[in-house]
Each structure stands twice: as structure tokens, then as C-alpha cells.
Amino acid sequence: MRWVRWLVLGVISAAAFTTVPVGPASADPVEDIPSGLASFYHQQLHWKSCNDTTLDRAGAQCAGVVVPLDYNRPDARTLTVAISRIPATDPARRRGIMLSNPGGPGGPGLGMMADLRDRFTPDVRARYDLIGMDPRGIGRSDRMNCVLPLPTMLFSAGFDAFGYARDASLAAAFAASCLAPDPEKARFITTRNTARDMDVIRGALGEPKINYFGDSYGTYLGAVYTQMFPRHSDRIVLDSALDPDRYWLGAYQDMGPINEAALDDWAIWAAKRDADYHFGRTAPQVRAFVEDMIRRAAAHPVVGSGYLIDEHTVPMMLLSLLSNPRKNPDLAAVVRTISDGVSGLPIDMEQLKAKISGPVPLEAAGMAAVQCGDKAAPRDLGWYQRNIDSVRATQPVFGAFANNITACAFWPDPIEPPTVVRNSTPALILQATRDTRTAYQEGVALHHDLTASRMVTLADTRVHGVLHSDLSRCVNDIVDAYLRDGTLPGADRTCERDPQYRFDY
Template sequence: MKRVSAVLAALAVGAGGLAGTGVAGAEATPSRFYEQDVEWTACGDAMLDQAGAQCAEVTVPLDYSKPQGRTIKVAISRLKAADTEHRRGIMLSNPGGPGGAGLHFMLYIKGAMTPEVSSRYDLIGMDPRGVGRSAAIDCAWPIGHMLWSAGLNRADFRDAVRTQADLARRCAREEGDRISHITTRNTARDMDVIRATLGERKVSYFGMSYGTYLGAVFTQMFPHRSDRIVLDSAIDPDAYMAGSIRNSAPLNEAALDEWATWTATRDAEYHLGATGRQVRARVEGLIRQAATTPIRIGEHHLDERFLPMTLFTLLPDARYNAHLAARVRQIADAAEGKPVQPSKDLDDELRFTLTGRPRDLSGQAAVICGDAAVPRDPEAYWRDIQRSRADQPVFGPYANNITACAFWAPPREPRTIVRNDVPALIVQATRDTRTVYQEGVNLNRAMSASRLVTLQDVRMHGIFGRLPNACVQNAVNTYFRDGTLPAANLTCYAG
């Protein structure tokens, strides 16, 4: 059975290179990759080992078009199905990013599903290629990531151009040609190799955020290998990734207004303003002050490029309103010259963002830049930034900013066009600030056999298992248990 599965898998990869692109892709991968033995051992990780998980490494080609060449190892984890009588197969997963390590994510999935459902699958976590234990990319960046604001003026933008060009140069110097193979399409191919080495005919899958794009690409490249697919907080493949980031700016501005109104009703506690307009003005004033003199908070100096990102990280979930208000209060105190020791989460976030420690997200850049080409003319970004400022004063300069991708080597393959009839369940909140609701609608149209579960009037990114909504939970669990999609698109409500 394993050898038959390997032969079929090799054929699937050959066809998968063509899917959605109209051009030739990977050559058929030698069967030795699909027939390899997997050696399960203890993970050497306290959380995984305590949960009873096992870990293994799967060998895959670095370059699927040259399968006789260099190889890398992809790390996977497994919680075996407890209900062997009703075992469905394997369920792979991805937590998002790109660049998110995934060995632990199947523990989250198990906790989100009912025991009846989770017991039927071997739950498989995976560090995607270029991440974590899977041949991690490390460009030795002096900052944590490439996604930050362009600032307030032309001088700030010129600095952004120089910095992003430097980030790209560092990756070319540190990683060389290897980095061009850290892409979503190659991760999808890795998933199919994992499927075959585990002796399975099909893959079930749960992906969140960027993980929805990976899942959609897998269904396009390997439609006959796709079983029960759930995509939570989805990306529109036609917008990925720069378009998705631009789409998020208006929703983040709206979320900031919503948060400001909430905070204003608690002015006695936070002292940031008695009206929503006053609170927003305070935030924008802090950004202008940081542009003149970076705000000293603890051991960090927070400037106008990164201050908006300290808001962005907490806006996706309305339950973080108090947390965000307390964070802004700390920054405001620091701006007034008071000695402030930031909360641990803010301290950790600033250390990572401003220094790249303990590890930067250059692996994320590798995927984003390797998946889809972007404009290379800095002036195009500057014009978009300037146009955005009128109604997106805080997040427009972030969402339209130039990134290292403008200085990256061109992608090796065209962007994946997703158009298929693979059944899938898409879950999307209407006020998602990261992957906006329309992106889920668009993916639902692109995957014609999918169903969309809408969570109405909720600010939330990543829903299943994070928000105790019986309607959403039931839809996902029913699909994973029985393979039954809703008869039509479904709307769920909070409460």
C-alpha cells in the first residue's frame, strides 16, 4: 500500500507543478522520497512530550525541479488517533505567519475539537520548510521583521527604502540560493511527501490565517489528495500577500476607533481622553512625538515606524481592549518622561521587533517574497502611502509600505491561481482586522464546492477554539466528524 501510494504521489507532484499556473513546475519526484521510513522519537520538548506526542523528520528535495540535488529535513509531530476503530486518517495543520512554527499547533487543534472528533485523526504538526526545526532561514537581521510603518514624511520613507534593501541584501548574503526554495508551493509539495511517507491516500487539514493560503494552494496542486479541509480567517489567493496587507488598513482604522470609544468610557482608569476622538488624537500625537524623539520605554526607544505596530498586534481581538488601553497608557507615561518598565509582553515584543532577538522573521520574508512578485519602484509605494494618509493615518503607512520583497530575487514560480471544486469549510469574522471578511468571501467563490461560515459583527482573527461560539464550533466539528458541509453558506452570531 505504501509503495502504491508513493507512485501515485509522484504523479500528483508532476501534475501539481501545472495546477493553477499554466506553466511547467516541478518534475515528478523520485519515489524514494515517498517510500522513506519515518522514525518516531520523543520530541525533546516538554509540552509535546508531556502530551504524548512523537516527532520525526521527513527528507524532501530543496528544489523539486532538481530532486536528485540537495535535500532538507522537515520536522513533524504526531498525536495518534485514540479511536482506532473510527480512525479517519491524518490531519495536517498550520498556525499562520507565514513563518509560524507548527509542531505545537496540533495540541491547540486537539483542544479546540470535541474528543469524539480529535480521537479519529492522527494530528500532525509541522514546522514548514525554512522555519523552526525545518532548515530554518536566518538572515541575521538587526530588526525582527520587514512589516512596519513608513513613518510620517519623505525622510522616513527614504530610510524605509534603505532598510528594506539592506534586509534583502542580508538574506542574499547569508542564505544564498537556498532561500528561493522556501515557498508555499514547495511546502505544499512537502505536505504531499509527508502524506505518502505516512501511508495515507489523502490529507485532512486545518489552517489559520496564512495557513488558509497554504491549504488553498495544496487543494489546487493536489485536489485528489485533499480530504476534509478547514480554512479559518482566510486569505484571498488573488490578493496574497501585499494585497491582503493593504486590504487590512481600513479595518484596523475602524478597530482603532472602536477601541478608542471603548477606552473613552473608562477615562477615569486610563486617562487617555473622554471621547473616542480625543483618545485617537492622543494616539496620533504619540506617533508624531515618537517621530521627533523616540520614546524611551524600559531599555527600548520606540519611534514612529514601530509604535503603530504595538497597536496592530492587539487590535485583532476585542477582548484585548483593556490590554491595549493599558499598553497605550504605559507608552503615554513614557512619552511624558516618566520612568516606565513595560509589561512583559510589551517588553518581549519590543525586544523582538527592534533587535530581532531571539530570532528574526526572515523566514517569513522568504515565503512572502518567494511566492509573489511585487512592484520594485519605490515611488509607487510612496504614492500609495500618501493617498492612504487621509483616511488611514495610523495604518496606511504600514499597509502600503515598501518591503524587502521589492529588492528580492524574482520568484521561481508564478503565483498560484486557486480555482477548484475541492470541498472545504471557510470560517471568517466580519470585522477581522488581519484577513478581512471579503477575502473569505472571495476564497469561497474561488473554491466553488466550499461553504463559508460567517461570524457576524465580531472583531476576531482566528476563530475556531479561540472564541466559544457554539455555531462555529458545531460547523467545524461536524465537518471533521462526518464530512458534512452546511447545505448553504451559514451565518453565526456572537453570544
């Protein structure tokens, strides 16, 4: 704890000598180019190789789009946002551009469309230039850097007041370490500014409107764009949606109960394979094994390859693999590795890291800047502790994460209020009933806020990210019709997963 205390004092002292000019929030630009921004909207882009194997193989080219750091002061400091473009396969049928965001926040999206294009039909790929983007402050877009290089800003608070105090100290240190290097920049890495960047990209590409596909946090970004730029919003697909009114703090709290249910679901699967994994012959025995393993991790933490296995990190490792039942074997392997490690047996830490890393690794610095810059967090440290204590009995594994303190409790107040999303922009919302990252009711809430939207429910499926080539033909056909012809379903729909999408119970 002593090193954390000294780090907090050091980085806060460094930050104290730099002030951040903050002006009043400007009105939302809707139709015409706002005053002072014409040079940004009309800039000439210079396309070149992306120097990325996946993007280069997909035929993509990359460019940098210059945007104001602060849209209230367009003549002051700028950032460069990196974008990629995979051209429409049939110029004769091309109808525009489709921007995208993979989620997070903190997820680089430059290569998203190279992966996502295989989920689209040839008819859709023929019609759109697919645009990937690293949002401001992330990836190649003037990436945020923190003095304290944590792999994540999210931890579980552990079992007692001492564990919570550790996380509160670490959160304070992390916030200070992110603000100290460039406090002005850190304050302007926000969702509203990323939405403004998207509109500049639209202008620089010479398009009257954007089409958009967003996953997870990307649904919030997309919803914010429709609120700020409704006349420039065309066909909008929001997969695994967040409730804008519960972003971000409420969304984490919603993750507690749905991941406890997902762990029970996985425990049923693992119990049927006790001969392979030896966690228990019944689901309650498997859950008891996992909960005991976390306590053993608290007593005997393991450090290696820059990773720490303890009561603060193990729940996050489990959560990372509960988002899809096809990851059940990987989760079993991770549980076995952790259990062996905290029992004193040698383990392969690099292999563990590989299994728990997502396809789009989130940048902790970018996540902190966006979330903390979007919406203020409670400053009362006791508020978090009370919430954690109130759910320990019903959420023994994930409650201490879902209600834990983060760097946002120590971040400066946002430069402008969060966006209230209430509009009639047409959109297609995709939501699985047992999503472990964005609770089903959050998609329902966004559907209510976007009054002209249609919602497609994927029934009885524990999955985050509904659009997959082999998950539900029903879902894919609806998305295809909308992106191809602009046709939304006449009413909300419920789809089933395809028979071939199996995870044997």
C-alpha cells in the first residue's frame, strides 16, 4: 500500500501544476457545418497502406482525419483520428459509408470491419464502403497514456474493507496517473466528441449521411450520434445495446446478477464433465469450487508475466469468458489453471493471458477517459462499499466487481452533460435475452428511447454480440434486409438460434 500512496501523491502533485481551460458546451450541430469547422469537414484525406496484415489482406487503406481537441475552440489544438476503408465491392450499387465501433469503451476499431465484413452478405458488402475507426485517444488516434500502466481499470473489491481500500487507492492512483501526462487531452476524450469526430469523417468523405454498426458500448456511441446528428443518420444497427440512462455505472451494476446466472449455467455444463475437470458432480458443487478458488487466490496470490492472480482479478478473468457458451471449455481450462496456480503448482501464465484476452483488447487509459469524461461518478467512497455489502449474499462472485469503485470517482467533472437520448431516428436493435455484458432490459430501454426503432430479440441464448454468421439465420436475414433495402421489420421480432449453433449440455 505504501507504493500506491507515494504514487498517488506524486502524480497528483504533477497534475496540480497544469490547468485545463474548459468553455461552455456548444449547441449540438445538426445540419450545417458549425462555425469554424469548415476546414475540418472539407479536408483532403491521404490514403495509404494500413501496415496491418488483416486490413491489408482485406484491401483496406488508411488515412488520418484531423479533428479539434475541443470543438468549442477549433482554432486551437487538434488530434488525428485514424480510419480505414474497405471499398464497396460493386461501385454501381454503392450507396454510402458504414462506420463502426467494437465496444469498450477503449476498444480500437480500425480493423473492426475487416473482421465484421464476413458477417455481412455479398449484397451488403456491395453497397457500402466499410469504415473502421480508432476513436480519439485510443489505438492510432493519439492514444492516451497513463503513468501507471494497468491492464484494466476494472477490479473486484475482494471480501472485506481492506480489499475495498486497496481498490480505492489503486483507482485514485490510476486516475491521477492518466491525468498527469496531458490533463487537457484527457478531459476531451469523450463519447460526444467522438460522435462529432464521426460527423467530421462523414464530411471529409463527402457523404450526406452515415450508416453505422455498433457493438456493446458502440451502441451507446451510435445512439449519441443519432441524438446529435439525426439528419445525418441513415441505417443504424445497434448490437447488444446499452441503456443510455444507465451508462456507465448502472450498466456495470446490471452485470452482477446476469453473470451470476451465467456462472450457474456454465456450472451445469462443467458438472456433466466432472471426469474431465474434477470441479464437482453437480452445479452447486462446481460453484462452490469456484468460490473457494477465489478465496484461495486471496490467501495465495500468484504473480507472473505482468499479471496478478488474486481475489481482485479472478472474477474478471471468469467474466471475460462467460460471454459465449462456446467458450465453456476455455473457461474450464482457466479455472483449472487458476486453481493449480493458487495451490502452488506451476502454471503457464502466458497461456492464461491468451485465453482471457478478448478479440479487441480494451485500453484501460482510453476506457477511463471516455467513461469518466462522459458522466460523473459518486465521490462518496462509502457509497460503493455499501452497495457491495448489500449484494454479497446474492452476488458472491461478481457483486464486488459490479458495484466497485473506479478511477471515475477521482476524475474531474465532465466538460459537458451526458447526452439524453430521445429521438425518432430509425434503428435496428439486436439483443440476446441472456447477454452477460449488456443486460436484456438495457436493449429494451434503448428501444423505448429510439421511438422509430425495431428490436430483434435472440431468445434463450447466453451470448454477447448477436450478429454472427452461424448463430441465427433469422437475425441475419433481418439485418441483411435493413442494410440492403432499408426495410425494418413491421414489428419487433423474436428469433431463435440455429440448430447447428450447439453447445452440448
